[in-house]
Structure formats: structure tokens, C-alpha cells
């Protein structure tokens with residue numbers, strides 16, 4: 001535990017974008033923070049944040065992270081499974097070996113890694129009261145046609161999150177689904193305006209953690225999810241254009 005009893009926040013994909021903003025926010029709120037990514041640029045995170053540089057696509061990465069957490073001797077108060085990639089996939093073209101390898105890597109990072117890492121860190125979660133957060137997307141509701149593998153991975157992750165929530169409840173662990181709207185990060189570079197700042201999303205995450213929310217869907221995400229209940233066809237058409 002940190003002196004104020006906050007415990008350790010483990011955030012994957014925390015070198016930039018949404019993950020870095022969440023890591024900064026939780027560090028500001030006196031969590032100890034373990035940030036995970038392949039490359040960290042100087043100055044992206046405060047000095048006190050612990051940085052673990054590793055490729056989550058390596059099969060031994062969950063065990064490596066569990067070993068680092070054991071070394072820190074602190075219970076995990078928050079695990080944020082955030083790292084993901086999004087690639088365009090043209091399904092009209094035959095897959096060569098490289099394309100198939102890319103698709104497998106996208107599915108591994110976006111879907112299998114959060115599942116495996118959650119399992120590897122389960123014994124280290126603070127009980128009761130720890131939170132496992134999964135970062136999904138509005139494309140879990142309706143796919144983005146140009147990113148079918150990404151969309152399928154996020155729909156799969158949203159489904160997994162719902163099962164996980166049920167299985168974790170008897171252990172006293174919360175499971176939060178974070179559904180960002182379009183956020184200004186490298187992933188959305190070149191896309192139209194009206195993007196949320198990563199810092200605003202991180203603040204919503206912190207508020208959701210404090211309130212014990214099961215779903216955090218700030219800004220446009222909340223409106224889209226509400227509209228989707230009444231008019232899913234309209235939402236599908238709108239999302240297909242983004």
C-alpha cells in the first residue's frame with residue numbers, strides 16, 4: 001500500500017494517449033503506478049511512475065508483469081487493460097502470410113492479452129475493493145466496416161468483461177468497462193474534429209472508480225449508448241461512417 005492506502009494501479013499501453021493520461025491521473029491521486037508499454041518517451045509520465053518496457057504480444061509478458069508486481073509488494077487497486085491497436089483490413093483481398101500474421105497480432109493484443117493478464121494478476125488484486133478495467137469501444141455495439149478485426153476484438157472484449165464481472169463479484173472485485181468516445185490520440189490521428197481530450201477521459205475514469213461504476217461511457221459515448229437502445233439502426237449507420 002502507498003502511505004495513504006491507495007495501492008498499485010497497473011496500466012497497459014501507458015506510454016501515450018489514453019493510457020498515459022489515466023496513469024498520470026491515478027498518480028496524481030496518490031496511487032503507486034506501474035505503466036506498461038514498449039517505448040516510453042522522456043517526460044510523458046511523471047518521474048515517480050514506474051515504467052516497465054515490454055511487448056505485450058510476447059507470450060511471457062503476463063508472467064513478467066506478475067513478477068514485477070510481486071517485487072513491488074503492493075496489492076493492485078486498479079488494473080487498466082488499455083493497450084490495443086487498430087488496423088484497416090480489406091476483406092475483399094486474399095490474405096497473404098503477412099496480413100494473416102497482422103490480424104492474429106491485433107486479436108492477441110486487443111483480446112487475448114487482457115484476458116491472460118487479468119488472470120495472471122488475479123492473485124495480486126486487492127480484495128475486497130480492487131477494480132479491473134477493460135477499455136472497449138463503441139464499435140463493440142456496431143462494427144466499423146474498415147476495421148473489422150478491431151471491431152470484433154472489442155465486441156469480444158465487451159462480452160468477456162460481462163462474464164468476468166459475474167465471476168469476480170464473489171471475490172469482492174469490481175469490473176469496469178470503459179467505453180471512450182473518439183479521443184484525441186495517435187489512434188485517431190487524421191480523423192475529424194469533436195474529439196475528447198485524453199485528460200478529460202482520465203478524469204471520468206477516476207470519478208467512475210471513486211463511484212464504483214460498472215460502465216464509464218463519458219461524453220458522446222453515453223449519448224450513443226442511450227440512442228442505441230431506442231434506434232440501433234441509426235447508430236449503426238452513424239458509426240459506420242466514422
Ligand SMILES: NC(=O)c1ccc[n+]([C@@H]2O[C@H](COP(=O)([O-])OP(=O)(O)OC[C@H]3O[C@@H](n4cnc5c(N)ncnc54)[C@H](OP(=O)(O)O)[C@@H]3O)[C@@H](O)[C@H]2O)c1
Nearest residue numbers: 013014015016017018037038039056084182183185186187
Ligand atoms: N482513441 C480513441 O478514440 C479510442 C476510442 C475507443 C476506444 N479506444 C481504446 O482506448 C485504448 C487506448 O487507445 P489510444 O487511442 O490511447 O491508443 P494509442 O494512442 O495508439 O496508444 C496505444 C498504447 O498501447 C501501447 N501498445 C501498443 N502495442 C503494444 C504492445 N505490443 N505491447 C505493449 N504496449 C503496446 C502503445 O505503446 P508502445 O507503442 O510504446 O508500445 C501505446 O501506449 C485502446 O484500447 C483503444 O482501442 C480508443
